[in-house]
Amino acid sequence: MAGATRPRTVGERVADTDPSVGRILLVAAGALFWGWLVVSWVNRWLGGVIAPVGEPLVAPDAVEGALAAVPGLAAVAPDVAFVVGLTPTLAQGTWLTVVITGASLVCGFFIAVPLAVARVYGRFSAWLSLGYTELLRGTPLLAQLFVLYYGLNLAASVPAALSGVFPRDVVWVAILGFTLNGAAYQAEYIRGAVESVDEGQITAGRAIGLSKLESIYYVVLPQALRYAIPSWTNEFVYLIKYSSLAGFITVPELYYLANRVATETFRYTTVFLVLGAMYLALVLTASKFMERVDDRVAIPGLGADRER
Amino acid sequence: MSDDVFLRVNDVSKWYGDEQVLDEVSFEMDRSDVTVLIGPSGSGKSTMLRCVNRLAEAQEGSITLDGEEVLSPDTDVDRLRREVGMVFQSFNLFAHLSALGNVALGPRRVLGLSAAEARERATSQLERVGLADQLESYPAELSGGQQQRVGIARALAMEPKLMLFDEPTSALDPELIGEVLEVMRALVDEGMTMLVVTHEMSFARAVADEVVFLDDGRVVERGPPEQLFERPEKERTGRFLERIASHD
Numbered sequence: 001m002a003g004a005t006r007p008r009t010v011g012e013r014v015a016d017t018d019p020s021v022g023r024i025l026l027v028a029a030g031a032l033f034w035g036w037l038v039v040s041w042v043n044r045w046l047g048g049v050i051a052p053v054g055e056p057l058v059a060p061d062a063v064e065g066a067l068a069a070v071p072g073l074a075a076v077a078p079d080v081a082f083v084v085g086l087t088p089t090l091a092q093g094t095w096l097t098v099v100i101t102g103a104s105l106v107c108g109f110f111i112a113v114p115l116a117v118a119r120v121y122g123r124f125s126a127w128l129s130l131g132y133t134e135l136l137r138g139t140p141l142l143a144q145l146f147v148l149y150y151g152l153n154l155a156a157s158v159p160a161a162l163s164g165v166f167p168r169d170v171v172w173v174a175i176l177g178f179t180l181n182g183a184a185y186q187a188e189y190i191r192g193a194v195e196s197v198d199e200g201q202i203t204a205g206r207a208i209g210l211s212k213l214e215s216i217y218y219v220v221l222p223q224a225l226r227y228a229i230p231s232w233t234n235e236f237v238y239l240i241k242y243s244s245l246a247g248f249i250t251v252p253e254l255y256y257l258a259n260r261v262a263t264e265t266f267r268y269t270t271v272f273l274v275l276g277a278m279y280l281a282l283v284l285t286a287s288k289f290m291e292r293v294d295d296r297v298a299i300p301g302l303g304a305d306r307e308r
Numbered sequence: 309m310s311d312d313v314f315l316r317v318n319d320v321s322k323w324y325g326d327e328q329v330l331d332e333v334s335f336e337m338d339r340s341d342v343t344v345l346i347g348p349s350g351s352g353k354s355t356m357l358r359c360v361n362r363l364a365e366a367q368e369g370s371i372t373l374d375g376e377e378v379l380s381p382d383t384d385v386d387r388l389r390r391e392v393g394m395v396f397q398s399f400n401l402f403a404h405l406s407a408l409g410n411v412a413l414g415p416r417r418v419l420g421l422s423a424a425e426a427r428e429r430a431t432s433q434l435e436r437v438g439l440a441d442q443l444e445s446y447p448a449e450l451s452g453g454q455q456q457r458v459g460i461a462r463a464l465a466m467e468p469k470l471m472l473f474d475e476p477t478s479a480l481d482p483e484l485i486g487e488v489l490e491v492m493r494a495l496v497d498e499g500m501t502m503l504v505v506t507h508e509m510s511f512a513r514a515v516a517d518e519v520v521f522l523d524d525g526r527v528v529e530r531g532p533p534e535q536l537f538e539r540p541e542k543e544r545t546g547r548f549l550e551r552i553a554s555h556d
Binding site: 200204205206208210211214218219222223226299301302 | 400
């Protein structure tokens, strides 16, 4: 059965306690989370047609009043109202977190595939690829971001076409940094999968007259990229969380904004609990999504053993 | 050398490092001939086969196929392989493609046929090997015998002028060998030129025009099957055949 050997996700374990109830709870939570995010983003883009920009979709005072009337919940009413008041900020920060993660992951993928192929099939290029991968994986990501931002001052040289797309041009620097770094990690996962493809596959490709590169493209990669999905999902999940480092180069993403609120209000516990829940929701969404993709592209007849 | 000979293997030698695996191997085939290479494992049979489509590189000697020098550095290896089909012991089907996808890949990506044409050609080749009902099956869903027949169809779809079979039945359960040999016999009847490495002596006896016995990278003896099997000239050949027979 697909996924029999994979470490089970929280979602799966919740679902296992009672398949129907667990799944409904998870789907409901996901729908609520993404519904709130999308409505908040659309509201902002449309200039506040649902609620004034920067204001919560539901008034904090109303929430506090409603909760205060419920026996037993009155004690948490101020905290809940505080969190509701944070929601516009959180939605705004999450937007950048999602965009930075998504863009870096996709761009990194297109660098990672050639890196992985070069590592396995190249001669000179294998050394180049190895050097790149070790350098990027062997040095702190934060240091890499600092070099790009403070050292090379790249935020000042964002091309005119890209400048102004985001609230601050430094977002591009963050995307560049995560792309270059993530590519090295993705390349490692993909390399492992490429190596696991049987040598006879490429021989068979060569035997019908495909060139080596064509054999890799038409025969090896379609298999390797499927095999890579479960481990590659790790990089996806890490990147969501690592994207918080962008806050250290002044990108106003989720962590940056939450941290600012925490230092202003001194309500560290509440703010960082909510922040953690936000990242958890993003991570769960990513891993659930990739599980779906994995099932979708599974090769018929190959079960759990495809996850080599 | 005036050449109406279709495939001429002349004094081919090959080394892996210091170890010589082929030692001045020579034989010829005419068009529509079936030549069977036999010999103990490690005798160089498979390596010899792979030298013909340059999956292995011979270091000395010459191979001419249909008047063209195979071993020349100027030879377009990809074109050579387009014209020489190969069937592997371990099938080597493309694991991510259906039977149809496996057979259609070469016509589509190497010969440049349209998707529809490639599909049509693949369908007819799979029908030819008796798998019309398995077009959409994936390798992992097929039996070994079915997989090998897809492998044969994949090679045939390139319309090769020579087919190489590298122990096509060695990885199969005994009850599945028959269906593959049946397909190969049909190819013989159609006049396909075939160079076959196999341990199936009854197949060799039935269809081979010539049997070449290799040992230790050297041609010990070659001749028509009735002569080589019934009256081997060399003592080494006789011993090998006896040992094979006692395991049959």
